[in-house]
Amino acid sequence: MSHAECVYEAPTGHAIAAPTGVVHLIEDDVSLRTALQRLLVSEGFVVATYATAGDYLLPAATKDPGCLLLDLHLPGCSGLELQEALHDHPDYEHPIVFLSGAADIATSVRAMRAGACEFLTKPVDSEVLLAAVRTAVGRDVAQRAWRAGQQQARAGLASLGRREKLVLQGITDGRRHKQLAAELGVSERTIKLDRARIMSRLGVRTLPALLRTVMIAQSGVPR
Incomplete structure (x- = not known):
């Protein structure tokens, strides 16, 4: 999928209250990406989808809080490599929920030590996935509120x-x-x-x- 084909979808209807924030879903498997997108949208999330890490970094960073639902194994830049690269691109940083096709303790430990919220193994239970995403989005909302308060406090001290x-x-x-x-x-x-x-x-x-x-x-x- 090219940058031009990136999908950004919001929930329709009024039955579900949308959580605050955007889920940036980075997954190269088309069928899984579509299934995850549908699940998240059905639960009220706004979802932006990408096939590669590069697709995520091409458009301008959003100002909205949210999280990354990130596949570990991607063509080109891997999920772990993207996680590391985001430290140099803070505008693109959000809490990360990793998805992996295999249980790899060493890799999951590395990801968590680098700040990931959760490391889930495919196939993942939908409720477990949704809980992890809610936690990650909530963390980003809280961190952004903290930063805003910190900027105000620093301005007052200055x-x-x-x-x-x-x-x-x-x-x-x-x-x-x-x-x-x-x-x-x-x-x-x-x-x-x-x-x-x-x-x-x-x-x-x-x-x-x-x-x-x-x-x-x-x-x-x-x-």
Whole structure:
């Protein structure tokens, strides 16, 4: 299948509520690809299908959350090779559910260590497959929400003035207003005003929320 023949299908009718996200199905076996697509669409998923890893990387990356339902053995670039290549193409990254025609413990371990959500062996039970896809899509939705919150937190921290950053560091270190005032050569009232401005700029109202915001800004995206 060429890029021009890539199939993108959404569910029809109104009986099934569509999960949030797109399933990118990469499978070279036409009959299996069609069967999987029909199964996923019948459950309300939006599905984009590709015959090779290259077909997946040719069009512009989508902004929607989703997952990859990825065959391990593909013509040209294998599923594992695509998984590795995606680290250099973050716009195309989504949680991966692997499909393999044979149980291969070493390969499945390698895939899982590299961040795959699930490694399933064909023929796969439909309910097991659907559960894995739902989990993977849900993970992508959660990760994207985390990234959005992290960007907002980092922007808030970057907007702080020099003394405000020192005050925030002191707060996160557990120092009291009196200690900070003495260290910075200002009054306790000034420290309290700085703290109020910090919390306002970060959009928080409580100390736990403030500490969590700092933690989010400084951490990586959870897997």
